[in-house]
Amino acid sequence: MPQRKRVLITVKTYPLPSKSYQELVCTAGVLEDGSFIRLYPVDFRYRPYWQWYKKYQWVDVDVEKNADDDRKESYRPVLTSIKPLGEPLDKKKKWAARRQYVLAQGAKSMETLWDLQQQDNVSLGIVRPKVIEDFVVEPDDLEWKPEWKVLFQQMSLFGPAQKPLEKIPSKFSYRFRCDDARCNGHKMMIEDWEVGQLYLQMRDKYGDPKVAVEKVRQKFFDQMCAPDVDTHFYVGTVLKYGSWIVLGVFWPKK
Ligand SMILES: [Zn+2]
Secondary structure, three states: OEEEEEEEEEEOOOOEOOOEEEHHHEEEEOOOOOOOOEEEEEEEHHOOOOOOOOOOOEEEEEEEEOOOOOOOOEEEOHHHOEEEEEEOOOHHHHHHHHHHOOOOOOOOHHHHOOOOOOHHHOOEEEEEEEEEEEEEEEEOOOOOOOOHHHHHHHOOOOOOOOOOOOOEEEEEEEEEEEEOOOOOOOEEOOEEEEHHHHHHHHHHHHHHHHHHHHHHHHHHHHHHOOOOOOOOEEEEOOOOOEEEEEEEEEOOOO
């Protein structure tokens, strides 16, 4: 039987193609006690618009454990039950309100999260880097794999499709160190939907992928990791590999 949960949405990943759902988004958030939860799969852009929840918006949703995903925080949402509640917690005035939930269980180091992953199948957390050394941009495949392209073509033959899902031709990573004696430093990809969105907006505005990449860097490094910002990373594992990626950034002023 599904159980009803109230979730404060904190991250949405860039959509990935899917055979059964066309495309899928991984969403993570916190419950009222600050414990993390993952909602997967969600065919976000194919939901009716009134279900398009935003970051830092509370959502009521019926969830069940998913037999294909035994990570501690993973639940499969009943998609038709997703119900956004009220306005998102406003950024300008409400960092404190966000912090109350997001940091209720405290930030951890990657080393501690690895331990918890081994012990308890923990797969989500929030990290407060001691130092963020760099924002690394590397070229990625220019297009989706051929099998996905075939799938997209088939899908467009049926019914109304959303705007085609664009492949982002760069990958973005943070290089950082934790406040932990065991830390040897990390380089972790960021897969926040907002990174992809910003890239596409800037590419369309300036007509130049290089400028778009620079704009992403300005926002996600110069601004979000500025000295006067108390930068935290939402992190989570990739189901298939168990490796960790950055899902999003929590960046209140110090
Ligand atoms: Zn570390």
